[in-house]
Amino acid sequence: xxxxxxxxxxxxxxxxxxxxxxxxxxxxxxxxxxxxxxxxxxxxxxxxxxxxxxxxxxxxxxxxxxxxxxxxxxxxxxxxxxxxxxxxxxxxxxxxxxxxxxxxxxxxxxxxxxxxxxxxxxxxxxxxxxxxxxxxxxxxxxxxxxxxxxxxxxxxxxxxxxxxxxxxxxxxxxxxxxxxxxxxxxxxxxxxxxxxxxxxxxxxxxxxxxxxxxxxxxxxxxxxxxxxxxxxxxxxxxxxxxxxxxxxxxxxxx
Amino acid sequence: xxxxxxxxxxxxxxxxxxxxxxxxxxxxxxxxxxxxxxxxxxxxxxxxxxxxxxxxxxxxxxxxxxxxxxxxxxxxxxxxxxxxxxxxxxxxxxxxxxxxxxxxxxxxxxxxxxxxxxxxxxxxxxxxxxxxxxxxxxxxxxxxxxxxxxxxxxxxxxxxxxxxxxxxxxxxxxxxxxxxxxxxxxxxxxxxxxxxxxxxxxxxxxxxxxxxxxxxxxxxxxxxxxxxxxxxxxxxxxxxxxxxxxxxxxxxxxxxxxxxxxxxxxxxxxxxxxxxxxxxxxxxxxxxxxxxxxxxxxxxxxxxxxxxxxxxxxxxxxxxxxxxxxxxxxxxxxxxxxxxxxxxxxxxxxxxxxxxxxxxxxxxxxxxxxxxxxxxxxxxxxxxxxxxxxxxxxxxxxxxx
Numbered sequence: 001x002x003x004x005x006x007x008x009x010x011x012x013x014x015x016x017x018x019x020x021x022x023x024x025x026x027x028x029x030x031x032x033x034x035x036x037x038x039x040x041x042x043x044x045x046x047x048x049x050x051x052x053x054x055x056x057x058x059x060x061x062x063x064x065x066x067x068x069x070x071x072x073x074x075x076x077x078x079x080x081x082x083x084x085x086x087x088x089x090x091x092x093x094x095x096x097x098x099x100x101x102x103x104x105x106x107x108x109x110x111x112x113x114x115x116x117x118x119x120x121x122x123x124x125x126x127x128x129x130x131x132x133x134x135x136x137x138x139x140x141x142x143x144x145x146x147x148x149x150x151x152x153x154x155x156x157x158x159x160x161x162x163x164x165x166x167x168x169x170x171x172x173x174x175x176x177x178x179x180x181x182x183x184x185x186x187x188x189x190x191x192x193x194x195x196x197x198x199x200x201x202x203x204x205x206x207x208x209x210x211x212x213x214x215x216x217x218x219x220x221x222x223x224x225x226x227x228x229x230x231x232x233x234x235x236x237x238x239x240x241x242x243x244x245x246x247x248x249x250x251x252x253x254x
Numbered sequence: 255x256x257x258x259x260x261x262x263x264x265x266x267x268x269x270x271x272x273x274x275x276x277x278x279x280x281x282x283x284x285x286x287x288x289x290x291x292x293x294x295x296x297x298x299x300x301x302x303x304x305x306x307x308x309x310x311x312x313x314x315x316x317x318x319x320x321x322x323x324x325x326x327x328x329x330x331x332x333x334x335x336x337x338x339x340x341x342x343x344x345x346x347x348x349x350x351x352x353x354x355x356x357x358x359x360x361x362x363x364x365x366x367x368x369x370x371x372x373x374x375x376x377x378x379x380x381x382x383x384x385x386x387x388x389x390x391x392x393x394x395x396x397x398x399x400x401x402x403x404x405x406x407x408x409x410x411x412x413x414x415x416x417x418x419x420x421x422x423x424x425x426x427x428x429x430x431x432x433x434x435x436x437x438x439x440x441x442x443x444x445x446x447x448x449x450x451x452x453x454x455x456x457x458x459x460x461x462x463x464x465x466x467x468x469x470x471x472x473x474x475x476x477x478x479x480x481x482x483x484x485x486x487x488x489x490x491x492x493x494x495x496x497x498x499x500x501x502x503x504x505x506x507x508x509x510x511x512x513x514x515x516x517x518x519x520x521x522x523x524x525x526x527x528x529x530x531x532x533x534x535x536x537x538x539x540x541x542x543x544x545x546x547x548x549x550x551x552x553x554x555x556x557x558x559x560x561x562x563x564x565x566x567x568x569x570x571x572x573x574x575x576x577x578x579x580x581x582x583x584x585x586x587x588x589x590x591x592x593x594x595x596x597x598x599x600x601x602x603x604x605x606x607x608x609x610x611x612x613x614x615x616x617x618x619x620x621x622x623x624x625x626x627x628x629x630x631x632x633x634x635x636x637x638x639x640x641x642x643x644x645x646x647x648x649x650x651x652x653x654x655x
Contacts, residue, residue, distance in 0.1 A: 052545075054282060065425070068558060099559070125281060149283040149284070150283060151286075153287040173284060176445040
């Protein structure tokens with residue numbers, strides 16, 4: 001069974017962390033992943049940087065620009081992750097925009113992910129219908145779970161459609177925004193979490209965008225299986241480097 | 255040159271939003287409701303008699319259409335062929351851009367949007383958007399690269415006078431590509447009340463088709479105007495410069511399936527196609543995804559979008575619209591690349607021979623006459639997409655006037 005599906009069966013709320021590969025320094029990738037696992041993070045999204053990250057706010061944009069300056073490429077990332085499964089057991093997901101994957105070759109990319117032990121992909125700008133029509137069989141051939149996003153504006157009908165095509169979890173974007181745009185939740189968001197929670201979807205939901213501390217983590221996971229933190233973690237490594245990841249994770253979980 | 259072309263090839267968008275293999279809507283889910291709302295409504299709205307009436311009335315009374323199709327006698331004599339100029343430079347605000355912004359502002363109103371956002375490079379589309387927002391009394395926010403704001407101060411002032419808020423794009427290379435990213439991010443963050451007026455025939459479906467249809471007034475007029483001049487609707491050649499490609503799309507639209515019309519698309523070679531400082535996407539680009547559509551774009555082997563270069567801010571874009579990518583791939587259009595130097599010379603030549611100061615974008619289209627010969631009885635229609643007022647500083651600096 002895919003590590004993501006195994007993890008989703010555990011009887012706990014899941015904490016997933018996003019970081020931009022190649023940031024702050026080019027060779028931090030493996031260290032960050034190992035430290036996150038050691039400190040009790042359940043799942044990791046490894047951000048493959050892109051020159052034009054449309055769905056991201058300033059924090060992740062800046063980290064992506066720096067990562068590219070540092071020399072991060074698809075090849076370099078795969079090389080850095082080559083032996084990652086010797087030390088890390090939790091689910092690993094690559095999150096990135098479609099063009100770099102498309103240039104690498106979608107099948108070659110998926111094959112490489114399988115060799116390394118990547119469990120899933122999140123590609124915000126690969127539309128559901130294009131995935132379904134052209135790439136689903138390739139992803140499945142290499143045992144990869146593709147994770148789709150929904151937002152408060154996504155219609156129930158479309159959520160059901162996305163649920164039918166998903167086989168892991170649904171990435172529930174907390175508000176219509178780019179990453180890091182908003183901190184905390186208002187009534188509107190908690191009502192949305194509840195609405196989706198009550199839809200009894202076959203896939204679990206994990207909430208992302210707007211989670212930065214213990215309070216928002218708790219709010220987000222009241223109705224959902226887990227939560228993803230991205231911008232807040234990238235900010236943390238920007239300010240404090242990669243030596244105090246334990247401090248960050250503890251501040252969320254305690 | 256088009257001998258091997260299939261006569262039944264479709265050059266228009268299909269029901270899924272593709273031109274051949276190009277186009278589509280590669281957008282994050284956050285944009286889906288907005289883009290889907292537009293997709294479901296744009297054709298319906300555009301077909302409404304009331305919409306048509308209002309659109310055409312504004313094009314006539316406010317923009318000043320039809321724009322003349324002018325026989326450029328002295329230019330024709332010099333190159334020993336028959337050259338007509340489609341005078342989009344005479345439109346209100348000085349370029350073809352206003353055709354699209356009039357159409358889209360009427361669309362936005364019918365969709366109940368009251369906040370308008372736009373991206374701009376040189377500022378022409380930003381001015382055209384600020385203009386129609388003032389006309390309709392709608393809030394207007396224009397994203398413009400920080401570097402372009404410095405380079406195009408007069409247009410920034412125009413937008414402000416027209417009541418628009420100009421927000422500098424501070425990310426990436428701080429030019430048009432990044433202004434477009436910022437506008438898209440704004441739309442993600444404002445999913446209900448906002449309409450994004452894209453200025454070129456780019457972006458996710460239905461934008462390339464919608465922009466092309468609003469700009470198609472250009473080719474619609476060329477047909478009847480040429481009939482008056484020459485007794486026939488079809489020219490032998492149609493020439494337009496191409497960045498994202500909205501003036502080109504409008505110039506070609508009604509001739510795409512007229513197989514006796516040769517189509518020439520003129521890209522900016524910058525300092526030269528192989529110089530590393532160029533915007534000749536058809537030569538330097540590869541298939542990929544930019545700003546929500548699959549098309550030809552300039553990128554690294556790793557799929558990172560690269561910075562183009564051209565002296566003309568309006569052609570300084572790393573991609574082309576998906577329709578043009580299809581015209582290129584199928585061979586329907588011949589793509590030519592013109593350097594900064596060639597364009598500047600052609601621009602000055604038009605000043606001296608015809609008393610018309612063209613935008614540097616349009617000067618690229620004019621420069622092909624030095625590269626390609628035409629028969630003396632060929633009818634060549636060139637889209638003069640904009641006037642050169644905005645480029646005076648560039649011309650002054652270049653020619654040390």
